[in-house]
Amino acid sequence: xxxxxxxxxxxxxxxxxxxxxxxxxxxxxxxxxxxxxxxxxxxxxxxxxxxxxxxxxxxxxxxxxxxxxxxxxxxxxxxxxxxxxxxxxxxxxxxxxxxxxxxxxxxxxxxxxxxxxxxxxxxxxxxxxxxxxxxxxxxxxxxxxxxxxxxxxxxxxxxxxxxxxxxxxxxxxxxxxxxxxxxxxxxxxxxxxxxxxxxxxxxxxxxxxxxxxxxxxxxxxxxxxxxxxxxxxxxxxxxxxxxxxxxxxxxxxxxxxxxxxxxxxxxxxxxxxxxxxxxxxxxxxxxxxxxxxxxxxxxxxxxxxxxxxxxxxxxxxxxxxxxxxxxxxxxxxxxxxxxxxxxxxxxxxxxxxxxxxxxxxxxxxxxxxxxxxxxxxxxxxxxxxxxxxxxxxxxxxxxxxxxxxxxx
Amino acid sequence: xxxxxxxxxxxxxxxxxxxxxxxxxxxxxxxxxxxxxxxxxxxxxxxxxxxxxxxxxxxxxxxxxxxxxxxxxxxxxxxxxxxxxxxxxxxxxxxxxxxxxxxxxxxxxxxxxxxxxxxxxxxxxxxxxxxxxxxxxxxxxxxxxxxxxxxxxxxxxxxxxxxxxxxxxxxxxxxxxxxxxxxxxxxxxxxxxxxxxxxxxxxxxxxxxxxxxxxxxxxxxxxxxxxxxxxxxxxxxxxxxxxxxxxxxxxxxxxxxxxxxxxxxxxxxxxxxxxxxxxxxxxxxxxxxxxxxxxxxxxxxxxxxxxxxxxxxxxxxxxxxxxxxxxxxxxxxxxxxxxxxxxxxxxxxxxxxxxxxxxxxxxxxxxxxxxxxxxxxxxxxxxxxxxxxxxxxxxxxxxxxxxxxxxx
Numbered sequence: 001x002x003x004x005x006x007x008x009x010x011x012x013x014x015x016x017x018x019x020x021x022x023x024x025x026x027x028x029x030x031x032x033x034x035x036x037x038x039x040x041x042x043x044x045x046x047x048x049x050x051x052x053x054x055x056x057x058x059x060x061x062x063x064x065x066x067x068x069x070x071x072x073x074x075x076x077x078x079x080x081x082x083x084x085x086x087x088x089x090x091x092x093x094x095x096x097x098x099x100x101x102x103x104x105x106x107x108x109x110x111x112x113x114x115x116x117x118x119x120x121x122x123x124x125x126x127x128x129x130x131x132x133x134x135x136x137x138x139x140x141x142x143x144x145x146x147x148x149x150x151x152x153x154x155x156x157x158x159x160x161x162x163x164x165x166x167x168x169x170x171x172x173x174x175x176x177x178x179x180x181x182x183x184x185x186x187x188x189x190x191x192x193x194x195x196x197x198x199x200x201x202x203x204x205x206x207x208x209x210x211x212x213x214x215x216x217x218x219x220x221x222x223x224x225x226x227x228x229x230x231x232x233x234x235x236x237x238x239x240x241x242x243x244x245x246x247x248x249x250x251x252x253x254x255x256x257x258x259x260x261x262x263x264x265x266x267x268x269x270x271x272x273x274x275x276x277x278x279x280x281x282x283x284x285x286x287x288x289x290x291x292x293x294x295x296x297x298x299x300x301x302x303x304x305x306x307x308x309x310x311x312x313x314x315x316x317x318x319x320x321x322x323x324x325x326x327x328x329x330x331x332x333x334x335x336x337x338x339x340x341x342x343x344x345x346x347x348x349x350x351x352x353x354x355x356x357x358x359x360x361x362x363x364x365x366x367x368x369x370x371x372x373x374x375x376x377x378x379x380x381x382x383x384x385x386x387x388x389x390x391x392x393x394x395x396x397x398x399x400x401x402x403x404x405x406x407x408x
Numbered sequence: 409x410x411x412x413x414x415x416x417x418x419x420x421x422x423x424x425x426x427x428x429x430x431x432x433x434x435x436x437x438x439x440x441x442x443x444x445x446x447x448x449x450x451x452x453x454x455x456x457x458x459x460x461x462x463x464x465x466x467x468x469x470x471x472x473x474x475x476x477x478x479x480x481x482x483x484x485x486x487x488x489x490x491x492x493x494x495x496x497x498x499x500x501x502x503x504x505x506x507x508x509x510x511x512x513x514x515x516x517x518x519x520x521x522x523x524x525x526x527x528x529x530x531x532x533x534x535x536x537x538x539x540x541x542x543x544x545x546x547x548x549x550x551x552x553x554x555x556x557x558x559x560x561x562x563x564x565x566x567x568x569x570x571x572x573x574x575x576x577x578x579x580x581x582x583x584x585x586x587x588x589x590x591x592x593x594x595x596x597x598x599x600x601x602x603x604x605x606x607x608x609x610x611x612x613x614x615x616x617x618x619x620x621x622x623x624x625x626x627x628x629x630x631x632x633x634x635x636x637x638x639x640x641x642x643x644x645x646x647x648x649x650x651x652x653x654x655x656x657x658x659x660x661x662x663x664x665x666x667x668x669x670x671x672x673x674x675x676x677x678x679x680x681x682x683x684x685x686x687x688x689x690x691x692x693x694x695x696x697x698x699x700x701x702x703x704x705x706x707x708x709x710x711x712x713x714x715x716x717x718x719x720x721x722x723x724x725x726x727x728x729x730x731x732x733x734x735x736x737x738x739x740x741x742x743x744x745x746x747x748x749x750x751x752x753x754x755x756x757x758x759x760x761x762x763x764x765x766x767x768x769x770x771x772x773x774x775x776x777x778x779x780x781x782x783x784x785x786x787x788x789x790x791x792x793x794x795x796x797x798x799x800x801x802x803x804x805x806x807x808x809x810x811x812x813x814x815x816x
Contacts, residue, residue, distance in 0.1 A: 018550055018692045029549045029617070031731070123547075129693030131547030138546075139531075139539030141437050142426055142713040209437070267699070270678065284426045285537030285701060285710040291675070292696040302693040305550040319725045323439070 001312045002066045003034050006083060007074030008041040008054070011097045011124065014301025015071055016050060019308070026305075032312045037067055040074075062086050069311045071304050072096040073124075081105050088112045088120060093315060095307035097124035097300055103198035103214045106205070107327070114324035119314055121307035121322070126199040127152065127276045129299030130292040131306065136207050136280070138321075143282030145207040149245040152199040154274035154294040155183045155190040156222050156242040160259075161272045163230050164239065170225055182274060182295075192221035193242065193257040200244040200257060204332075207280065208248050211327040212255070217246075218334045220258040229345060229395055232368040233261055235361055239269045240397065246332070255332035261343055261399045336376040341399045344369045344383070347392040356382040370399070409720045410474045411442050414491060415482030416449040416462070419505045419532065422709025423479055424458060427716070434713075440720045445475055448482075470494050477719045479712050480504040481532075489513050496520045496528060501723060503715035505532035505708055511606035511622045514613070515735070522732035527722055529715035529730070534607040535560065535684045537707030538700040539714065544615050544688070546729075551690030553615040557653040560607040562682035562702040563591045563598040564630050564650040568667075569680045571638050572647065578633055590682060590703075600629035601650065601665040608652040608665060615688065616656050619735040620663070625654075626742045628666040637753060637803055640776040641669055643769055647677045648805065654740070663740035669751055669807045744784040749807045752777045752791070755800040764790040778807070 005012050019026065019034055027033045038055045045051050058079075061067055070087050072094060074080050080101045087094050089112060096102065101109075102125045113120035123133045127150075136145070151157055155177055162173035174191065177183035189195045194214075201214035222242050233240050238261040246255035262269040267289045271277040276294025281287045293299040314320050345368045350360065356378065360369040374382065383393050413420050427434065427442055435441045446463045453459050466487070469475055478495050480502060482488050488509045495502050497520060504510065509517075510533045521528035531541045535558075544553070559565055563585055570581035582599065585591035597603045602622075609622030630650050641648050646669045654663035670677040675697045679685040684702025689695045701707040722728055753776045758768065764786065768777040782790065791801050 022550055022552055022692065025552055025617075026550055028733075130696060131543055134547050135539055135543070138718065139542050139714055141717050142430055142434055142710055144430055144433055209433075265678065270673065282710070284430065284713075285707040288538060288698065288700040290696065290698040293694050299693040302550055302690070305692075306547055309549050310546065317725075317727045319727055325436075 001032055001034055001068050001315065002037040003069045003071070003308060003312070004038040004040065004061045004067045005036060006040045006061070006070060006072045008039050008045065009073065010297045011300045011304060012039065012071070012073035014297030015073060015304040017298060018301045018305040026309060030309050030313055032309065032316060034308060034312060038064070058083055062090050067092060068315050069093045069095070069308055071308055072098055072101070073304060074098065075100065077101060077104055084109055085112055088116055088118055091116055091118055093119040093311040095121040095123070095304060095311055097304050099125040099195070099198045099202065102202050106202060107211060110322060110324045113322045117320055119311045119320045119322045121311060122202070123307045124300050124303035126202050127278060128154070128292065128294040128296060129302050130276055130278065130290055130294065131303065132203065132278050132290060133206065135288070135290065136203070140280065140282055143284055145280055145282050147247045147281040148200070148203055148207055148278065149243060149268060150200070150203070150278040151241055151268055151271050151276055152196040152244045152278070152294065153190055153242060154276060155187065157271060157275065158182050158273050159191070160222060160225070160240055160242065163225065163227065164234070167227060169227060170223060191223050193219040196242065196244040197257045200246055200255060203278070204246040204253065204255060205327065208253065209325065209327055210253060211329040212253065212332060213329070217332050218256040218258070222259050224395065225259055226395065228366045229397065231363050231366055232343065232345060232361065235363045237264045238262060239264070241268055241271070243268065245335070251330070253330045253332050254335045254338060256335050259397055261397050263400065266400055334376065336379065339373040339375045341373050341401055342371045342379060343397045343399055344371065344393050345395040346386065347394055350386060350389070350391050354385070409440055409442055409476050409723065410445040411477045411479070411716055411720070412446040412448065412469045412475045413444060414448045414469070414478060414480045416447050416453060417481065417483070418705045419708045419712060420447065420479070420481035422705030423481060423712040425706060426709045426713040434717060438717050438721055440717065440724060442716060442720060446472070466491055470498050475500060476723050477501045477503070477716055479716055480506055480509070481712060482506065483508065485509060485512055492517055493520055496524055496526055499524055499526060501527040501719040503529040503531070503712060503719055505712050507533040507603070507606045507610065510610050514610060515619060518730060518732045521730045525728055527719045527728045527730045529719060530610070531715045532708050532711035534610050535686060536700065536702040536704060537710050538684055538686065538698055538702065539711065540611065540686050540698060541614065543696070543698065544611070548688065548690055551692055553688055553690050555655045555689040556608070556611055556615055556686065557651060557676060558608070558611070558686040559649055559676055559679050559684055560604040560652045560686070560702065561598055561650060562684060563595065565679060565683065566590050566681050567599070568630060568633070568648055568650065571633065571635065572642070575635060577635060578631060599631050601627040604650065604652040605665045608654055608663060611686070612654040612661065612663060613735065616654070616661065617733065617735055618661060619737040620661065620740060621737070625740050626664040626666070630667050632803065633667055634803065636774045637805065639771050639774055640751065640753060640769065643771045645672045646670060647672070649676055649679070651676065653743070659738070661738045661740050662743045662746060664743050667805055669805050671808065674808055742784065744787065747781040747783045749781050749809055750779045750787060751805045751807055752779065752801050753803040754794065755802055758794060758797070758799050762793070
């Protein structure tokens, strides 16, 4: 079957690599030979094995009736959205690694795909090489999923791991990550949590069957995390991770992306470097946790290749796995309204007792206090109380506690 | 669509529970309503909601043309094999949770299914609620999988966790597990490693595309693990786990089920109680690790339900996902021939230097020594040498080391 690829960058070239290097086993396992007929890119690639297949006009692909499946690995919203729409409308199945596109236009593109009886897959848009979308859409179709808790951004996880292991400051660890190519020159989307918020919205939409707008997810980044926070975490055998989580309670959706203190034995606490990990709770099978490389040319290209193969098999069989449901829009609420426990790092010691604080710890010059379960207003009151007593709260981190809301 | 279930025991009733309790969302997500038309069991179930659907004759199911998909959850080899064969030959798709059946007759049943253009799925036969078969067969179809390392038996993992956390002896922990229903009255299949060896053979066959006879997998159980071994493991920040692993090196297959010492930060080291965890390495996406409940009525029933739904969707679409390949038989070799490092616990201290031993540790009255990488003959020689010097080796455990064989 003839296929095409839009964009010959990191993910596009990873996809080509996977299809080329594993060509024989793919043909054997799937019964389909995928021929890369065209690769759309602005640039030429002289000397590249696929040099002759590079095209510069989108029309060369959309108007080619022999091309049946296309991978979009360009990134960005435009013209990715227009290209993908036109391809689907032309009866081609499309797979994408583009989380910006799926977070913004996923539902719309699924509707177009379903209307034209083609597939629209986006496994690689979340979790790199982790097959999480297929797990949710096929393997957990029998489950009422009610909670997701995940590390979805390798860049920030690398930075936090560096801060923890090397004692680096945020700025130093970011610089390291940029030198290694793990972080972009403009790292805002990662370190401010926009990237994991988009991925969390994609996961939550399909796990909970609700329409989630990623921009409405409460979001805090890691730029304010200091070595003092890391030192406190270590002293109490915890790790600081940028956690994306969401939970359905009845018809209410709670969601956030924020740094959290996780106890050592928590399933997400040990995830290091550029790994991602996703824990999903279903009402019948309890929790499933899956971890793997969340980014990188080959892991992400591998997920794109898996989607291409499944789309090609469906094309051959004249079926699709893509369905469109119009989900109800829900506005994500903050977990803080449910009540959470916090670590408050302060500039000086607090004379106890202090309503709301259970215990404290001092490590060298660093003071930290641990609260009982507080709702948002109670937390604000506590911080104000401390200020009145002359104590400044330098940082405030949510602590993981057992899921108390049973929702089966 | 009408379906039937063979066997109304732990897994069968779990399956019925999942299909009943999540009936609406399954219908909504899959577009298929699964009606349980018949449940085959020897017993009656007076008062059960499905009392009227219980049948005692297999013929009532195989001869009913309205039943299109059947779940086999009886267990055992016979008559399970005959029933499943006849159902497939009658044009019904079959899903099973029966690892004994799949390990012994899986390839034969796949061949029958493919010949009759129906599906034969067995997600629930390995890893309980963990969707590992679909991950291997669909999500990793683009990968050359070259290694599997897994905890596949919840009973032994529970026993080892108890020994570690409560300081219990093997016998005490086994008794606890039996009281809680985690271990059977005849625990041989679990504690001697037959159960994980069957599961490893099923996984390896499909991951590596070779025909693996589970009875030929090198296998050691956990009955000889003592509190002294656990104490040494703790002293060096390791955990003892019953590990099932297999690796392709060229066309050679290495496989074993045996207790291993895993360092604290190993992905399988933190798996506790009745959880299973499976790490798979592919040549493009590196490693993926998935963990979840490896047994139990609802988790396993959930996996059976997922298979039933996928088979029903395929039936409706007049397609199958089941393919049959005649794989070459390979005889699994022992990892010990590759060279491994070992912990040797001895009855007294060894005067150093001793060829082959790198270091030693003493904890109270317990002596343990750590070897350099040794092949099987070298290990035998070392043990003999120690005996000549009057030192008895009380236990010998493999230690996990980084995968040195690059096989991409």
